Amino acid sequence: MSDLLKIKVSLADRVYPLTIRRDEEENIRKAAKSIEAILKKYEDGYAVRDKQDLLAMCALQLASRLEKIQTDNLVNGDDIGAHLDRLSEKLKQATQ
DSSP states (O other), X not given: OOSEEEEEEEETTEEEEEEEEGGGHHHHHHXXXXXXXXXXXXXXXXXXXXXXXXXXXXXXXXXXXXXXXXXXXXXXXXXXXXXHHHXXXXXXXHHO
């Protein structure tokens, strides 16, 4: 049985046929639903006639969220290195 699935996703009044892995379906559908909700919010809040503008605003919002998440989760490599050095020193002392 193939691990691929053909689905159709509607975004900004357009239908997009996709071939995805079965394990991606739930995430794809949730993402499409989130995008549609954001588009609706922008459409209701701004006098925008072109769906392309709404999609651009949505893309900017989602990319901004992703950047914030990545920045918030950024780990300082120097801190990890120093911590590993301290642990290594403690292990050496414990085994002597």
